[in-house]
Amino acid sequence: MGRSSKYSKEQIVTSAAELIAEGGVQAATMTAIAKRSGAPIGSLYHRYPSREALLAELWLDLIEQFQAGLTSTLDGDSPLEAAVATALYAVRWTREKPVESRVMLLFHRRELMQSDDLPGELAERAAKLEPQLGEMLRGFCRRYWGEVNSANMERARLAILGIPAESARSYLERGKTPPALVDAWVERACRAVLADD
Amino acid sequence: MGRSSKYSKEQIVTSAAELIAEGGVQAATMTAIAKRSGAPIGSLYHRYPSREALLAELWLDLIEQFQAGLTSTLDGDSPLEAAVATALYAVRWTREKPVESRVMLLFHRRELMQSDDLPGELAERAAKLEPQLGEMLRGFCRRYWGEVNSANMERARLAILGIPAESARSYLERGKTPPALVDAWVERACRAVLADD
DNA sequence: AATGTACTAGAATTAATATTCTAATAAATA
DNA sequence: TATTTATTAGAATATTAATTCTAGTACATT
Structure with a gap:
């Protein structure tokens, strides 16, 4: 049924990601992506119906993939050890996928998806992300503290997501990748934030 | 000598900051700032010779002011206590100046100053920022570890700047301000990252 | 081989914004 | 009060980039 495609969605989205990683969102013009x-x-x-839909798909692909990894890692036996492992997973991810992590960590959702009127499928995917992350953290709080409240949620978010994100960010900003040493600092900070008072 | 001005630089820059804080850099169009x-x-x-110069000045004003506060706080007697105080200063700053900190933490320099051809004075000011921060951290390393090397520098940067930045960022992103509880977590994480092995 | 259909092509159009330009205005000084 | 000049005003222009449109292309199925 019809001509087979010469350029895949993946090629297109990958090109857009590279452009963003190199020169920011504004560098990913339709002309540049085409070239x-x-x-x-x-x-x-x-x-893609629009540039925005293209960038939104790129963004959603990345976040979904990343979050899936987080969620499965945080599911380990000992909640504390699982938390540390998850934080370290995040750091390693940025080491292994510098382009993708630059896009994810250095640019904000608003820049890629400014309006709320995305094509239906994309809007649905976008709407699921935050609840899924919340569910993940809620599960952790229940297992680790035995109680879910907003202070615990924020605390878990900082320890498991925020600290590794920041640790990587400062390197990604400078076009580098977090060195191995960072892992030890992330682990300590993660444990410190989660430790009993 | 000539008509006195009706609109100050400050009014203009403040309006730009508010627009960015509300709707991102792209919301700060010249028309919007004018309105x-x-x-x-x-x-x-x-x-201002250009939009870019206007935004650059806004950015430089904020960063310089913020960095001055950091530097003087980190100058305290006990290096460790000064480090903790500096990290906490950063968090408090975001609490007191939510608009300014949104601009500083949520948007990247590249978005505001994309080219390298800023008017001379601004270019000079921009060039001083990173060295000044480096000098500040170098001084800390010398006093705390007795030695300055790149691992120490990175570690100090994470403990003193990165951790409070991230702790605030996650709230600022959601249009909130970091609650008081966060201070305790930041302090712990800061101490943990700086602790002896 | 004929035909239908998704896909490739890229030029033309539109839309959004930064920037320029020319003409008023009003405060300060002589 | 006359004059000077920084400043206000905003319409006109230029620029940049997204989007649309029309025509051709090649694969798959019949």
Whole structure:
């Protein structure tokens, strides 16, 4: 049924990610994405209704993949050890996927998805992200403290997500990747934030 | 000598900051800044050679002010206690100046100053920031560990700057301000990262 | 081989914004 | 009060980038 495609969605989205990683969101113009991926502008619009939908899909792909890794890691036996492992997973992820993590950590959702009128499927995917993260943290609080309240939630968020994010960010900003030493600091900080009073 | 001005630089820059805090950098168009501040576009260009120069000045004002506070706090007697005080100063600053801290923490320098060809004075001010921060951290390393090396520098940067930044960021992103509880977590994390092995 | 259909192509159009330009205005000084 | 000049005003222009449109292309199925 019809001609087979010469340029895949993946090529397009990857090109956009590289452009953002190198020069920020504003560098990922439709013309630039076309040039980098080899696909003509017409083909971009054949696949995506708009630039915003293209960038939103890129963003959602990344976050979903990352969050899936977090969630499964935090599911370990000992909640404390699972928390540490999750924090370290996040740091390692940025080491292994510097382009993707630059996009994720250095640019804000608003820059990629400014309006609320995304194509339905994308809007649904976007709406699931935060609840899923909340559910993950809630589970942790229940297992670790035996109680879920907003202070615990914030505390867990800082220890498990915030600290590794920041630890990586300062390197990613400078075009580097967090060195191995950082892992030890992240682990300590994570444990310190979660420790009993 | 000539007509006195009706709209100050400060009004203009403040309006730009509010717009950015509310809607991101892209919301701070010259038209929007003009509307919010009351000044007509012509007046904006009378004071600033370009939008970029206007935003750069805003950014530099904020960072310089913030960094001055950091530097003087980190100068205390006991290096460890001074480090903790500095980290807490940063968190409190975001609590007291939510608009300014949103601009500083949520948006990247590149978004505000994309080119390298800023008017000379601004370029000079921009060039001083990072060295000044480095000097500050270097002094801390010398006093606390007795030795300055890149691992120490990174570690100090995480403990003193990174951790409070992240702790505030997660609230600022949601349009909130870090609650008082956060201070205790920041202090612990700061001490943990700086603790002996 | 003929035909249908998704896809490629990229030029033309539109939309949004920064910037320029020319003409008023009003305060300070002589 | 006359004059000077920084400043206000905002319409006109230029620029940049998204989006649309029309035509061609090649694969898959019949």
